[in-house]
Amino acid sequence: EFATGSSMKMAIRNAFGRATSAIVDSNLTSIITGVILYAVGSEQVKGFAVTLVLGVGFCMYTAIYCSRTVMDVIEKNRWVSRFTMLRLMTRTSIDFIGAGKIAVLVSCLLILVGAAGVVARGKGIFGIDFGGGVGIEAVFKTSQSIDTVRSTLNSLELDDLGVSNLSLLPESAEKESRETGIKVAPNTHFMITTSTPHQDEIDAETYLRIVTGKIKEAFKDSLVYNKLDYTFLEKAADSNEGTTNADAASTTVVNPQALDVSLVICPSMTEAALRSAIDGRWQRLVDEQKLSGDFRYTLKSVKEGVLASNGASILWTFSTTTASREQVETVLGLMKSEMDASPYFPSSSTVGGSVAADTRNSAILAVLGSLVCIVIYMWFRFQHIVYGIAATVTLVHNILIVLGFVALSAYVTNYLGFLQVNEFKIDLTMIAALLTLIGYSLNDTIILFDRIRENRGKSPLLTGKMINAAINQTLSRTVLTSMTTLFTCAVLYFWGGDGIHSFAFALMTGVVVGTYGSIYIASTLLLWLIEMRQRAVVRSK
Template sequence: GVLNAGSLPAALYSEPISEQKISPQLGADTIRSGARAMLLATIVVLTFMLMYYRFSGVVADLAVLLNIVLVVALMISIKAAFTLAGLAGLVLSVGMAVDANVLIYERMREELDRGASVRMAIRNGFQRAFSTIVDSNLTTLITGIVLFSIGTDQLKGFAVTLILGLSLNLFTAVFCSRVIFDLAEQKRLLKTLSMARLFGKTKYEFVRWVRPAVILSLVFITIGLVAAWQRGQGIFDIDFTGGTSVQVAFKEGQGLDISSVREAVSTLPDVAVSSVTVGDVPANLRYKIDTSERSGDAVEEMLRSSFPGRLATYSMGFGEIVSTADKSSGDSKDTESSKDQSDLETSEENNSQSIESLSTAVELDFPQKINQVTLQETIEQAFKQAGHEGVAFELTSAGMQTRKKPYRTWSLSTALPPEDTRKVLEQVAGQLASTPIYLSANSIGGKVAGNTKVTAVYALLASLVMIVAYVWLRFQNVAFGLAAVVALLHDVLVTIACIALSVYVAPYLGWALVDDFKISLDVVAALLTIVGFSINDTIVIFDRMREIRGKSSAVSAEMVDRAINQTLSRTILTSGTALLAAIILYCLGGQGIHAFAFAILIGIISGTYSTIVIASPIVLWLQGSAGNAASVQRPAIAEPLS
């Protein structure tokens, strides 16, 4: 980060308040699994739209692909970081982008069912779906803006992709799609609109089920909150409690099942263990261990003693050690040209001898790759133990760009004789062979964790207040705003309940990839996304209720049922496309976004449920009893103009 102190005093401490290390192996695996899942999710969503809407699906796919290209181009132009969470946000924005097309196409279907011509169906479909699209996108944009304002760098990457994706969606899905439809119709290329149909004309009585639905939700949320209370601080990730998170790797043939790993590390405070599955690596070889113990060294030492001889370790090989003392004087020019870089690559102690004194060279090979900082510290320590403290040495690697980027091969030049250099390298190789590979290590101090917790609470409250205020003003009725916040709270609490219960069901639902999930910053980002996504479907039904209500001051049970039935296909489809993307991210996205994808998955399911059987009936309840509301005169229940 950048420290902007200005004229104010700023204190720097030798002990960092937050530190994160990720091995190159884990980074490559995470990128590979995440990219594969995101590509597959995009292909599945686009294929579904093509099969279900046919020609209209082709138009929707073109709009979505244009949306992706524009988002990536804008991110490059503004130099926004492409984080893993940001890429996940891009995939979710794909799922949400097709929602606009679904809203338009279902409106067009209704027009065709009424006998309208293709031209009129296109015009009315786009026109009457526009306000709903704007409402749903704006509410999600609110959560994206809040997330960008309070989030970490990674979460800001997610917020940026979400904001850009939804903003550009109004251009691609509404304007570009309309242009294609108009051109196809005017050129006589589009004479009919053929679409699949999920539901016919339904007449379900959803209001009848509101009481059992509310009771079921209250029972489940209560059970989940009790589980959260039982877990205490253990339900929070180290983002909120402070502590250490380590990913370990076992040697081939030395893996353990997750129950054995949990038992071995049970002495750590607030410990949670989850399996890490990447590519073709067996599930019992990698585990992520989270604990509130803030000393990373203590955690790593405990892991070494708990799994003696089982943890994968580093290895180092070296080639022939040659003496360069007899090199011609012509080589001094090359040595002189590397002087500036050697000043960076050797420690302050090594500066006591000049680089010209380097007389021995050897090639080093690290199958697991290693960066210059770590290798330099290891060699310095070996020199010190061998009694050669202060001896000059130089480390270089072909194409090296930064000292923190890992490379497999390194060239070492030292001022020691070849035989002494060999002894030091043998000592380094032995030390590395006993050093376990920690794929990632993340330590967070208590002060950072406390600030994060306060920020997360403010973010959730700000999102809820802003969305409720918008819905209230948009529908000009407080009942709609209050019903929306009840549904949103329901979805957030159900998701938290599932996270709290995960520790108890994980041993039985391992086949479903359920781990001991905790509330982390990524999960908070997921909760904010759920808040924005859930309100989308709710607004679709609220818009239809407003149309059916006409000039009446209140809604009736019949109005609510008709509104839900008329938008049922649209609700299932809009949720289904996002659900497809979330399932693929959950199953194939890797450990980096596993908890995030789990929360999104639960939130989408809960949001669809609450939209249908909780939010809309609550509007009826808030405006009075069903009997009183039903007394509204029948003319007010005329068919909507859409």
């Protein structure tokens, strides 16, 4: 608006007047996606949908009303005489439509290569959310090559095996180092996923035990193991208040009437988990008729940060007045032998086949429903269905290429590991990323289509020259917003942690593909569809 010679006041009024429709259109389509996602998604996806709808709604409100109010106040008080915007490029006259056919051929080639990657990976491209199976986080004492880990696991003949290197955030690494007594080094945490064999009637929990046993057998002493040490606290004969045990490395008050034991557990456990472990062993011994009687006890949490000789935090003092030392020794001895022989798996998850099928169907319905609603809305908004078809085909194009990158990640992870490229899979996180990408890509496309509509005005024909002008006029804005979004996604990708690593990967590649798709594919498809309609009208006359 300033470039046309408008004053400050007129520039604000005209800019908001022209941009409001595009802002509403782009945000409403994202809200539609969120509503559909909430209607058909699982519980985890519904949480994301609520966040998406609320976030987009508040962003639309602030963009239309709050920003306008702030600028009106600035203009009225004359705090600023002129707004300027960084222009990455001056007025351009690039023939994007002329390169449209080449762009379409390149896109078809990328889609075909990606489709080949999807076919080659088969069911292995699905995460356990969609395929059913187990996921286990394994921790090694020393740094391991992902190739070594994968080749060792391949010998176990696990179905649809997936291995990814987990990058822990500094605070998570520090917490784990404190709890395990082992300094967390790079390339020591790996997520191992495998689908449940469909030919065998086996539930996910049983398969989890089978897989953890195979991992233990394959890597043996290379893994970090659980550890339990216990010390009976001796009584002082001349004290009614109790004494302290220096060997426990912490001040522990001893009850003269109770049998007290200091427990050193590595890594630390919650009280519920510790009680479950103790009660389970006691009940097993009772069932085997090795023990009998009443077994009541109390657990007292000792201040964290006090370290024993092996570096693990002393977390609990066990105290009982109903069991003998021999009985306690039997229970804790069994617990120690089993824990010391069990590898440390910080996290594990299981998904049954029926749950995975329901999740997969919900995700498909969410994506298809979003695309159908977008076609209808764009048809209504631009008064012609060709705009909706062009926008939706472009979205499908973007999704297919991103999915192709996800499929190909398994084949390049050995070469691009330094870029943190893992063996990405299609799971709930990836679906959330794709639906977010739909909203982002459509934003750029709507801005472009809105400018095309302005340039066309009341002209009965839409020409390639008009579309080229619209692309060049919005090019600086498109590139600038894409670069800022790409920068944010890159930060999430490299430093956001494993929980959103695949999400950030899909968004980062999707931002690049979406910008390319809006500029080349959407505009070219729109022109082709309009020309086909115009030729049909001429023939009918």
